Every structure is written in structure tokens, then in C-alpha cells.
Amino acid sequence: MKIQLFKVRIDDEFCKKDQEAVNRFFGRVEVLRMEQQFLAEDRCWSVLLVYEPGQQADKSTEIETETVDSLSESEQDVYEALRTWRNEKARELQVPPYYIANNKELMRIVKAQINVPDELLEIKGFGLKKVEAYGEEIVALLDSVATP
Template identity: 35%
Template sequence: MNVKHFRVRVSGEHLQNDQNAINQFLNEVTVQKTATNFIAGMIDYWSVLVFYEPKILKPRESKESEKVSVLNYDELSQEEKNTLSSLKSWRTEKSSKLGLPQYMICHNSELMTIAKIRPHSIDELKRIKGFGENKISRYGNDIISLLQAS
């Protein structure tokens, strides 16, 4: 078990900063026990001992922030631009067929990322920003087939 000591000064100018520091710390650990004591003197303050354990980080599913995205057309090679053109044609056909706007099928940034990364499987497609379970179930097989054909 770990121990951390805080001094929470009761004077108005320091009180908020000291409270913010202890609150931030408490959010980052698992508290086992606390002990407090008021100390009167030249500067009155609360002495706070926090007995804690570090939080155990749980393994997590892939988050949107961990996904890959290409936002600049200039990052693409000529071959990747050709693939992007094929993907845009597929999106146009799909949107007409479904009666949806093209951006509802895939955004340009998603298509650029697909062209750059060229995923070979549904699992690789999941790494692309914007591709969750719904989009993959609707369009994933089409996209992978199109990439394999070109």
C-alpha cells in the first residue's frame, strides 16, 4: 500500500488549488483509507494522508482515438489516388442504390485512409477511423472485395 501526504491550506488564496491537487490525485488512484488532522499555526491547514493503490488499467477495445486516418489528399501516391477513385465510384453507385447521400456511406477521409492502408480483412478495416460495427457490416465486404479486385 502506498501513502501520499497533502496539505490543504485553509486560506482562501490557496484552498482551491490545494483541493484541486488532492481531487486530481484521488481520481487517479484507488483509495484504501484516509486520515486527516487539522494543524493550527502560523498557517492553518488540514493534513491529509491518503493510503492508496495505483488503479489497475483494464485492457480495452480499440478506441476511436487509436484508429488510423488520412486527412490530406497529397499524402497519397498515384496508385493510391487511383484506388481512391475506384472507391469513390463504388460509393456513388452505393449511395444511388440505397438513396442515401454519399457522405452517409463513407467520408472522403475514410476512403483516403482505405486507399492508403489497403486493408486485406475486416479486422484491418476496423483500424480505420469511422469504421465501427455498423459500417463494417454494411459495407466491409464490398470494400475488401473492391480492394482485392484492383
């Protein structure tokens, strides 16, 4: 077990780059625990990850190797709607977007075709706390995208 500390600066010029670095890291290791704290003086989030090196999450699933480009047009629409919702929710809660759901988790949601909040418990990265916090909104969004 190892730890990695990231600093995610909230200034527009750095935020996206810092978030992408964290997302890339998520893709290379099995994250066991994440803790974050906003450092007002530095205008950034400090993100501590506890992880197992060299183990990619969900090795048995092909979703990990898929990219947005490999999604069908309708799946891409759902994925983009989820990303938009996640980013807006993150701004509202003043947390980094990956705190709500990282891109791989969003991809898993698209592929799993979730119908009820409890089905989110089958998505790696979604525990009871996330499902209780965001499940109803995610399912409502999925319903609205599926039936415009």
C-alpha cells in the first residue's frame, strides 16, 4: 500500500490539467481510499490517495479500455450529459469533479444502463454514500436523456 498526494488548483488555467493528472493516476492503480481538503490559503484542493501500485481497477471488464470515441452516438450523448451534470454538481458543492465521479465511473454508468439508484452499487467507485447523495439525480438524468 502506498500514498500519493495531489494538489488540484482551482484557478482556471490549472484546474483542468490538475484534474486530468488525478484521473490518469486513477486509471493506473487500484485506489483504496481518498481524502480531500480545501486549502483556502493556497486556493486548491489537497487530495490524498491510498492505493495499491500496478493494479488497474476492474481488470476483468473491457470498459476500462474503451474511450469515449468507442461509444455509440447515443452512449456519447449520455456520457456528455453525465459529465455536464457532474461538473455542475461539483461547482455547486465546491468539490473537484472526480470527487463525485471520475470519467471511468461515468463510462461504467453509461455501459451498465442504470434504471434505479441501487444499481449504482454495482459500479466500481460507487458505495452507499455516493448512491444516497447522487443516485436519484443520476437516474433522473439517465431517464431524461433516454426519453427526450
